[in-house]
Amino acid sequence: MNFGPVQQSIAASLASWGVPHSGSELAALLILLLIPFGVAFSIAGVAQYFERKVSAVVSRRFGPSTAGGEGILRLVVNLAFFFLPAATRARLEKTVANLPGVKQILFVVSYLGLGQIVADGVKMFTKEDILPRDADRVLFRGATYILLLASFVALVAMPISQNFYLSDFSVAALYVSAVTGVGVVGLLMAGWGSNNKYSLLGGVRAVAQIVSYEIPIALTIAAVAMWSGTLSLHGMIAAQYHPGFLSFLGWNLFQSPFFLILSVVYYTAGLAECNRTPFDFSESEQELIGGVGTEYSGLRWGLIFIAEYTDMILVGGIFASLFLGGYQSPLGEQWIVALPPAWEALVHGAIFCVKFLASIGVMMWLRWTLPRFRIDQVMRLAWVRLIPLSLICLFLLAASMLWFGHDGQVAQVIHGRFVSSLVVRPEGWQTASVWGVTILVVAVLVVLAKKFGDPKPMPEDVRKALVGGEG
C-alpha cells in the first residue's frame, strides 16, 4: 500500500513529536480517515437539501422554503446559553432578533430553506432510538455500522487530486467494488434483525438486486482496467491525460464507442447499487412501507440514510474516474498539472467535486422523474440486458485493441502486467473506423427495433388525446 504524501507528512510530524514509528503511521491514517467522515456527513446534509430543491424544480413547486429562521435563532440561543434561566433566554432571543440586519439574514435563511437542514439534523439526533420488541439486538444495531463502514472505507480510495489523496494502491478499483459489496450483509442483517416482514422482504430484495448488479459493474471496471493497463484509480486517471487544450478528448468516454455503452451500463448498475429510483427496492415505500429501514428511528435511521448518500458519492466518484477523466479538467489540463502542488490539489479537488455532484444531480433528477421497476423486471434487466451487453462490449473492446495493437502487448495487457504509459491504443483512422462500425450497427438495431419492436402500439387517436399532437 502506498499512502499519499499528506499521510506521510502527518506521520513525519507525529514522529518528530516523539510518537513511535509504527504508531505514527496508524495515527496519521486515523486522522486522515476523519476527513471522509466529515466530508460525507456534511455532503449528506447538503445533498439532502439539494435533493429537496431538485424535487421541487422537477415537480414545479417551491420546495423547502418555510423552515423558519426564528426557530433556528431560538435553537442557537437556547443551546449557547443553556445555563441561563428560560425567561432570560427568551428576552435574549428577542434582543438578538431585533439587532440590525438579523431580520434580513433570517429572512434569507428561511427563504432558501436552509433551516430545513438544521431542523432535520436536530430531529435526527434527538428522536428516540427504538429497539423493537423481539428484534435481534445484535443484528439490528450492527447492521447500521456495517452499512456505514462499507460505504466509508471505500472513500479511502477516492482519487481526489494528483497530490492530495488518502491512499493510492494498485488494486483500488477492485477494492472499492469489493468493499461496497459488504454493505449487502448490512442490509440483510437489518432485514432479518428487525423482526418485521416488510424489512425481511426489503432485505432479500436488496441482496438479490445488489449482488446481480455487481457483475456489470465488475465487467465495466475490467474493461477500463484492460484499456489503461492498471487497476489503480490514479493510474486509470493518468492514462486519460491528454496534453492538448481540449483535454476532454483523452477521457475514456470519448476513446471508444464501447466505453460510451459501458458508461451507461455502469451508471445504471451504480444506481441499483445505491438503491436509488428506479431501483429503490430495499426501501420501496409504496409496497414495503420502509423496507429494511422500517423499524429504524432517530439517528440509526439517519446512519442508513448517510450510508446511502455516501454510496451515491462513491458511484459518482468512480464513474468520474473511470470515464470522465477523474479530477482532470475538460479544458486546458496541461496548465493545471503545471501548477504548484497545493494549488493543483485545490483545483483538481474542486473539479472532482463538480463531477461527482453532477452525477448525483442526475441521480436525483431520475429519482423524481421515473417510477420504480418490479423486482422481476429488475432482475431481468440485469441478467438479460446489462450483463450480456457489458460482456459483448468487453469482448469487442478487447478485439479492437487486439486488431489495432501489437498482439504481444495486448496479451500482456490482459494479464495485467502492463504499465499505463505503454498501453497500445488505436489511433486516427483506426479509432474512426471503430466508431463508424459501431454507430452503423447501433443505427441498424434501432431501425429494426422500430420496425419490429411493438407489434401493438397504442391507437393513434388515443395517443393523440393523451399526449397531444406531436407526442
Added chain:
Amino acid sequence: MSHEILEQNDDLITINMGPHHPSTHGVLRLVIQTDGEMVKTCKPEIGYLHRSIEKIGENLEWYQFVPYTDRVDYVCSMNANLAYALGVEALLNTKPETAVEIPLRADCIRVLFAELNRISSHLVGVGAASMDMGAYTPFLHGITQREFINDIFEKTCGARLTYNYICIGGVMRDLHEGAEAEIRAFLDQLEPAMHSFNSLITTNTIFRGRYAGVAPVSREMAIAYGLVGPNLRASGVDWDLRRDRPYGLYPKLKFAVPVGGAYGGSKGVLGDCYDRYIVRLLEIVESIKICRQVLDMIPPPAEKADDPIGGYRVDVTKKLRTPPKGGLYTRVENPRGETGYYLVSDGTKMPYRLKIRTGSFTSLSLFETLVPGLMVADVVALIGSLDIVLPEVDR
C-alpha cells in the same frame, strides 16, 4: 388476528397490508400470504371507516342528509350530492302535487360542477396510481391541477373538499362573479398540462411495464362482479349511465365514452391495470369537452325582480315535509362508477330507509380472486388502478 382469517401455512409469510400502509388509499386492510414475492392468498378486511351513514340518514330530514353525502365519497362530493339530490327529486316527481322543475341554470351548474369534480377525482386517481408505482412528481402535477378546481369551487360554495353545494331543488348559491371565464381559462391550461403529465408518466416504458398485463379483468368477470364506471369500461363494456340512462342535462351534450382496448402494447390485455388507468385519462379529456359545451349553453342569471332566488334553485322545503309514499332507486355515473340511492319514503319528513350503492365496494370484491398469483408490488398496482376510496366502501 390474521390467524383467524387465514389458514395457517408454515411455508408462507402472512403479511398485514394495512390498515396503516402508504398505498392502501385509506384504511383498507389486506391480509396476504406470500411465498417470497408471490402472493398466494388475499383477504380484504373493511369496516375501519364505518360511520353508519345510512342509519343516520333515516334519522334526519330529507334535506339535512345532503352534507352526509359529501362524506360518502369526499374525493367527488359534488357527484355524491348530485346523486342524492336527483334521487329525492325523482321521489318528489312521482306525484304531480309535489313535482319540482329544476331551473335550466341550476341544471347547467350541476353538470358543470359534476364534470369538474370528475376531472379532479380522476386527477387524484391517476396521480395516486403513479405515486404507487414510485413516481412522486406526477402526483403533484395532478394535485396542482386539482387545486385550481378547488379554488373555483371555493369561490362559489365556500368549501374545498366537502362542498354541500348541489341540493334538492337546485344548487345552494349562484356561480360567483366571473366564474365562467375562470373555468374556461382553467380548461384551456388543463389540456397542455395533461399532455405533459401523460408524456411524463403514461407513456413511460417503466410505468407501462408495471401496469400492462397486470391483473386483467375479463368482460364476463367484470359484469359478474358488478364492476361499474371506468373499471367496467376498461374491461370493454361500453356502458355509461350519462349516455345510456341519461339524467339532468346530459341528453343535450355530445361526448364519447372511452372503453378499454388493451392499450398497453404487446403485453397489454383487455381490462388490465393500464386500461383502467388510460380510461380515466380519456374521461378527463371528455369531461373537458362537456364542460365547454355546458359553458356555451348556460343561461345568464335571472333578474331578481322576476325570480326571488335567482333562477338557480326552487324552494322544496314544503314539499319535503309530505313527500309521496313509496321507494325508488336512482343511479348516477360518478367518477368511481355507478352510485345509486335507494330511498324509501313513508310520507313523513324523514326517509324510512336509505341505502347507498357505491362503486368501490364492488371493486374491492375482486381482490380475493384477482390477487393470488400476483407479486406484492402488483397488489399495490391493482389498488391504485381500481381507484378505491375507502369511505365509499364502508360508509
